[in-house]
Amino acid sequence: MSTLIKMSNGHPSSYSHFGNQQQQVRGDARLDEHSGQADRGERMEQIFGADVFSERVMQQRLPKDVFKRMQLTIQHGEPLDADLADIVASAMKEWSLDRGATHYTHWFQPLTGLTAEKHDSFIAPDGRGGAITEFSGTALVQGEPDASSFPSGGLRATFEARGYTAWDCTSPVFINRNGGSATLCIPTAFVSWTGVALDTKVPLLRSMEAVSDQAMRVLRIFGTATGVTRVMATAGCEQEYFLIDRAHYFAREDLLSCDRTLFGAKPPKGQQLEDHYFGSIPTRVIAFMGESERELYRLGVPLKTRHNEVAPGQFEFAPIFETANVASDHQMLVMETLRRVAARHNLACILHEKPFKGINGSGKHLNWSMSTNTGVNLLDPRDDTHSNMQFLVFLCAVIRAVDMHADLLRASVASAANDHRLGANEAPPAIISIYLGDMLTNIVEQLEKGGAKSTIKGGKLDLGASTLPQIPRHTGDRNRTSPFAFTGNKFEFRAVGSSQSVGWPATVLNTIVSDSLDYCATRLEKELGEKFTEAKLQSAVRGMLQELVKKHKRVLFDGDGYTKDWHAEAAKRGLPNLTESVAALSVLKVKKNVDLFKRFNVLTKQEVESREHIFLEKYVKQVLIEAETALVMGRTQILPAALRQQIELAEVVAVTRAADADESEARTALDDFIGLVNNLRNAIKTLEEATTADEHEGEIHSHAEHVRDDIRPAMNALRDAADAVEMSVAADLWPLPTYRAMLSIR
Ligand code: ADP
Ligand code: MG
Numbered sequence: 170m171s172t173l174i175k176m177s178n179g180h181p182s183s184y185s186h187f188g189n190q191q192q193q194v195r196g197d198a199r200l201d202e203h204s205g206q207a208d209r210g211e212r213m214e215q216i217f218g219a220d221v222f223s224e225r226v227m228q229q230r231l232p233k234d235v236f237k238r239m240q241l242t243i244q245h246g247e248p249l250d251a252d253l254a255d256i257v258a259s260a261m262k263e264w265s266l267d268r269g270a271t272h273y274t275h276w277f278q279p280l281t282g283l284t285a286e287k288h289d290s291f292i293a294p295d296g297r298g299g300a301i302t303e304f305s306g307t308a309l310v311q312g313e314p315d316a317s318s319f320p321s322g323g324l325r326a327t328f329e330a331r332g333y334t335a336w337d338c339t340s341p342v343f344i345n346r347n348g349g350s351a352t353l354c355i356p357t358a359f360v361s362w363t364g365v366a367l368d369t370k371v372p373l374l375r376s377m378e379a380v381s382d383q384a385m386r387v388l389r390i391f392g393t394a395t396g397v398t399r400v401m402a403t404a405g406c407e408q409e410y411f412l413i414d415r416a417h418y419f420a421r422e423d424l425l426s427c428d429r430t431l432f433g434a435k436p437p438k439g440q441q442l443e444d445h446y447f448g449s450i451p452t453r454v455i456a457f458m459g460e461s462e463r464e465l466y467r468l469g470v471p472l473k474t475r476h477n478e479v480a481p482g483q484f485e486f487a488p489i490f491e492t493a494n495v496a497s498d499h500q501m502l503v504m505e506t507l508r509r510v511a512a513r514h515n516l517a518c519i520l521h522e523k524p525f526k527g528i529n530g531s532g533k534h535l536n537w538s539m540s541t542n543t544g545v546n547l548l549d550p551r552d553d554t555h556s557n558m559q560f561l562v563f564l565c566a567v568i569r570a571v572d573m574h575a576d577l578l579r580a581s582v583a584s585a586a587n588d589h590r591l592g593a594n595e596a597p598p599a600i601i602s603i604y605l606g607d608m609l610t611n612i613v614e615q616l617e618k619g620g621a622k623s624t625i626k627g628g629k630l631d632l633g634a635s636t637l638p639q640i641p642r643h644t645g646d647r648n649r650t651s652p653f654a655f656t657g658n659k660f661e662f663r664a665v666g667s668s669q670s671v672g673w674p675a676t677v678l679n680t681i682v683s684d685s686l687d688y689c690a691t692r693l694e695k696e697l698g699e700k701f702t703e704a705k706l707q708s709a710v711r712g713m714l715q716e717l718v719k720k721h722k723r724v725l726f727d728g729d730g731y732t733k734d735w736h737a738e739a740a741k742r743g744l745p746n747l748t749e750s751v752a753a754l755s756v757l758k759v760k761k762n763v764d765l766f767k768r769f770n771v772l773t774k775q776e777v778e779s780r781e782h783i784f785l786e787k788y789v790k791q792v793l794i795e796a797e798t799a800l801v802m803g804r805t806q807i808l809p810a811a812l813r814q815q816i817e818l819a820e821v822v823a824v825t826r827a828a829d830a831d832e833s834e835a836r837t838a839l840d841d842f843i844g845l846v847n848n849l850r851n852a853i854k855t856l857e858e859a860t861t862a863d864e865h866e867g868e869i870h871s872h873a874e875h876v877r878d879d880i881r882p883a884m885n886a887l888r889d890a891a892d893a894v895e896m897s898v899a900a901d902l903w904p905l906p907t908y909r910a911m912l913s914i915r
Contacts, residue, residue, distance in 0.1 A: 213466060220268065221469040222261055222342040230260040243338050244398075254306025261342060262291060262304035265353040270344055273304060273353040275312040275334040278369045279319040280783045282670055284501050285359075286345075287314055288352055309355060310336045319359075320786065321367055322779030331362035337370060340498045343468050347509065356498055365776060369672030372771050373494055376679035377402050379769040383686035384539055384547065384563075390693050390706070391559045397541040402679050403659075405490030406500045406671050407474075409531035410507060411482050411519040412454060412914050417906040418517035422802050427791075428521040428668070429586070431799045432807065432888055434895040435527045436909040446479045451915050454484065457514040461486070464506050470499045480529040481912040490536060490659075493679070497672040500533075504668070516914075520668040523589030525908060526888070530590035531667035535674055538659040539563065539682075549658040555612050555621035558710050565616075565717040566685035567660060568603060571653055572724035574681040574765070575601035576745050576756040578653070578662070581677040583750035583784065585791040587666035591748075597652030597664050599753075600739045600746045602726040604651030610727060617718040620711045650730035680771045687769075689713065750788055751873045757781040785873045792876045792884075796860050799884050803853045806904040807891045811846045814898045818842050845894050852887040859883040 218225075228236055235256050242253075265273070272288040279285050291302040316332025334357035345352045359368035366372055384400035418424045423431040450458065458475050465472050471489040478485045486503065490496060504520055511518035523530035539547040547563045554560065571578065578601050582591070591599045605613060608625045615621035648654060652664040665674050696709045723742040728735060739746060747753040756762060758781050766772035772780070818839040825832035859879040865872030895903060 213463075216463060217466045217471075218469040220344040220346070220467040222264060223469065226264060227257075227260070230264055231257065239338075252306070254310050256306075258304050258306045258309040261309065261353065262302060265344055265351070266291065266302060268344055268351065270351040270353045272350070273308070273355065275314070275336075275357040276345075276354040277314075277334050277357045277359040278498075278501060278670060278672065279359055279367055280322070280369070280780070281320060282668070282787070284505065285314070285319070286352070286354065287312075312357065314359075316359075316361055316367060319367060320783045321361065321365075322782035322786070332359060332367060333362060334359050337374065337494070339374070339492070340495050341469060343502075345468075346464075365779075366772065369497070369670050369676070370494070372676045372776070373497060373672045373679075375771045376676045376683065376769065377493060379683035379771060380539060380679045380686070383683045383690060386690035386694070387559070387562055387566075387686055388541070390690065390697065391562075393545075393559060397543055397545075399542050400539050400547065401542065402493040402675065403490045403538050403540050403546075404493040404496035404671060404675055405488055405536040405659075406496060406503075406665075407485055407487040407532075407534040407536070408500070408503055408507075408520075409478050409483060409485045409533065409667050411480070411521075411524050411531065412457065412484060412511060412516045413482060413519065413911045414914065415512065415515045415517045417911045418519075420906050422806075423795075423798050424517070424519070424524075426798045427795045428519055429524040429589075429795075430526070430908075430911075431795060431884070432802065432891045432895070432905065433526065433908045433911075434892040436907070436912060445477050445481050445483070448477045450475070450477060450484075453514065453516070453915065457510060457516055458484070458486070460513070461506055461510045464510060465499075465503060468499075468502055468506075470502055472503075478529070478531075480525070482914045483529065483531065490538075493537070493671075493675045497670065497675060500671050522584070522586040522666040522668060525912065528908075528912070532590065532663060533665045533667045533669065533671065535662040535665045535671050535678075536656070536659050537662060537675065537678055546658055548655075548660070550609070552624070554608065554624045555615065558707065561612070561616065561621070561714055562689055562710060563686075564609070564655075565613075565714050565721075566689050567682055568613075568724060569688070569717050569721045570678075570681035570685040571601060571603055572721035574677075574684075574762070575724065576747065576753075576759070577677050577681060577762055577765075578674070579664070579745065579747045580753045580756050581674040582664045582666055582669065583747075583753035583788075584666055584669060585750060585788045585795075586668060587664075588749050590666065591664055597650060598730050598736070598746075599664075599748045600730070600736065600744050601652050601664070601724070602730065602739065602744065603660075603724050604648045604654035604727055605725060606648075606655060606727070609655060610725070613718055613722070613725065616711075616714045617722065619715055648727060648730075651726070652730070676771060680766060680769050683769050684765055689717075749877060751785065751870075751877050754781055754784050754788070754873075755870070757784075782869055785869045789869065789872050789876050792880055793860070796856060796880050796884055799887055800853065800856055800860070802905075803849070803856075803887055803891060807894065808846075808849060808853065810898055810902050810904050811842075811849060811894045813902050814894075815839070815842060815846055817899070817902075842897055845890070845897060848890040849887075849894055852883070852890040856880070856883040856887050 224240075227239060231239060235253060238253055239257060262273075270291070272290050274286040274288045276284060276286050289308075291304055292300050293303040295301045312334035314332055314334060315330050317330035319332070337356045337358050340356035342353065342355050345354045356370075358366075358371045358374070360371060361367055380402050381399045385394055385397070388394035388397060388400070421430065423429065462472050462475070471491070472486055473489045474485070474487040476485055477483070486507075488496070488499065488503070491499065507518040508520070520531065522532070541547070548560070548567075550560050551557050579599060591597065608627075611625050612621045615623070652662070654661045654663065662674060662678065665671060692713055693709055697705060723744065726735065726739075736746065747756070758778055763774050763777050766777050767774060818835070822832050822835045822839055825835050862875075862879070865875060895907075
């Protein structure tokens with residue numbers, strides 16, 4: 170436990186260092202669960218953070234010396250002593266009871282990809298027929314959930330069921346309101362009783378520590394570390410999602426069980442007209458958005474942007490960035506809240522990466538940078554970028570990291586769901602490359618030649634009408650086809666899937682960049698020694714950057730990532746193209762990667778291997794559930810509908826013949842349709858055979874390969890057969906909500 174407190178290097182309100190948001194916590198904010206109603210008429214800054222035990226609340230509620238000591242623990246990782254924990258726990262309890270809470274829970278993120286909680290009431294009998302409330306420091310700091318029902322990837326036998334949760338005081342405690350119940354939630358790490366990380370938080374915190382240590386070394390070399398105690402990875406996660414009518418969701422087995430449609434012919438109007446993106450937001454949707462925002466504001470989640478996305482029925486939320494750990498916790502709350510609030514609006518929020526075939530899927534762009542605790546963004550190029558050597562070191566460190574560990578980045582977003590998206594012509598390809606834009610590309614080219622002497626300026630754009638302002642023009646366009654793009658003062662990792670936790674991709678990004686910063690710092694420290702002049706520093710850095718660019722420029726690509734040419738070119742450059750998840754996940758245990766995680770104390774070999782196992786297992790389970798669902802729907806809904814249609818067509822033939830009319834056209838239609846039905850039957854049979862041939866007890870790799878090579882293609886074939894039938898069945902006989910109906914959310 171104390172190690173977790175030790176490694177903590179943020180503090181509950183650490184995000185106030187970066188964003189312009191302010192936590193405003195007022196004791197008088199309303200407590201009603203359906204805060205959407207209750208909050209109307211309140212100023213939003215009063216709502217924001219109302220359910221967060223923030224630094225501000227601590228200052229109000231804790232004795233002065235305890236508040237100070239608490240901040241020391243939180244900010245400098247000093248161990249929390251037991252009596253301090255008792256006082257903090259008591260203040261938390263009183264604060265949450267004041268706000269209507271009845272229960273508390275350790276809130277953690279096991280490797281299911283979801284959050285977990287087990288509530289305990291504050292209540293304790295007083296022995297005289299009444300009750301008191303209790304919440305001890307021990308209960309705050311440590312929990313002991315049964316770990317045996319969470320994925321461990323073979324890390325422990327089921328008889329070793331003990332697991333621990335440990336308070337992560339870098340992420341603020343909050344009150345979760347649901348179904349009229351208010352629960353005090355304590356963000357915690359989750360480990361096995363031998364201390365092995367069983368969650369996404371522990372490695373993320375460890376990787377943030379690594380980034381901080383290595384980035385500080387670089388700052389010290391540049392003499393910019395004065396007053397800085399740590400560097401934090403920052404993250405802002407754009408969340409794409411679909412909304413459909415809840416009745417449609419419940420009318421489809423596939424959505425209910427798999428969160429995506431396994432069948433469905435293309436609608437006549439898809440996204441061809443491009444009329445949805447940034448379109449005016451439908452009333453029903455904005456009601457949902459507003460309520461989601463108000464709930465998330467109460468939890469201190471700084472949502473900033475909302476808009477329609479490209480596909481019909483698709484929307485997006487984006488928050489202001491925060492420290493990566495807090496952003497990751499908040500991201501989980503965003504997903505949970507969207508699902509919950511949607512239900513109240515008779516909507517279903519679909520977070521799956523590819524719910525509808527032939528329609529854009531959903532991603533979660535992970536915007537990432539590094540910032541000092543004094544608020545300096547280390548990826549901010551500033552004005553005369555060519556002379557900003559420190560920025561160029563951080564930039565080239567990221568370039569090196571992505572080139573050397575593109576395989577790991579790709580693995581960090583691998584899932585059965587994301588396979589439908591990556592590489593299709595809507596999302597970045599599975600080839601990981603970096604887009605820099607004109608200005609930085611030009612500087613990098615100069616660096617390669619031995620030193621940068623100028624920065625391209627964007628200039629002004631004259632709109633040709635005197636009443637319109639002249640606007641400053643960016644030096645580079647956007648490139649939506651790049652999986653990893655520099656966007657002004659941060660990188661945007663766009664291959665992340667919409668339903669996944671950002672904790673894992675952020676962990677990988679932090680780790681690979683730590684490795685590069687370590688490389689740069691070590692090299693410069695060696696070359697420069699203890700004392701050196703500015704000129705010597707400049708020349709050492711120039712030499713290093715030149716070499717880095719030469720070595721790693723193959724990962725830079727500013728063109729259209731969707732084209733075949735790029736695939737060929739990337740192959741020529743030797744960039745990995747892991748087109749599907751089984752291959753992508755298999756790189757985790759490669760020695761280079763295991764060593765890397767170990768070197769930066771992010772994951773042990775055992776922890777890496779368990780993750781590979783858990784992710785493959787999840788892949789297998791997800792696809793098998795889909796296959797079973799497809800079979801049930803095929804057998805019990807689609808085939809019966811087809812047979813009814815067949816009867817109708819046969820009747821038409823008989824009736825036409827009985828009327829002495831020419832039945833040959835009707836006959837052809839019937840024959841054609843019987844052909845479609847036979848295809849459907851055969852496809853069902855093939856998928857049945859593929860699923861029954863599924864015998865891979867205990868060998869997860871061959872099992873995943875079987876699922877990939879036999880079951881997925883059989884599912885695709887069944888889908889094609891069923892979609893062809895759908896196009897020929899009378900609308901009143903078709904048992905499923907159609908794409909057209911589902912995607913017309915108004
Ligand atoms: P864009 O339009 O290029 O996507 P935005 O300014 O809209 O850029 O930002 C998109 C996301 O990037 C937001 O969630 C924002 O908070 C996040 N972001 C901005 N700066 C940073 C940063 N320094 N570190 C991490 N995320 C950032
Ligand atoms: Mg963006």
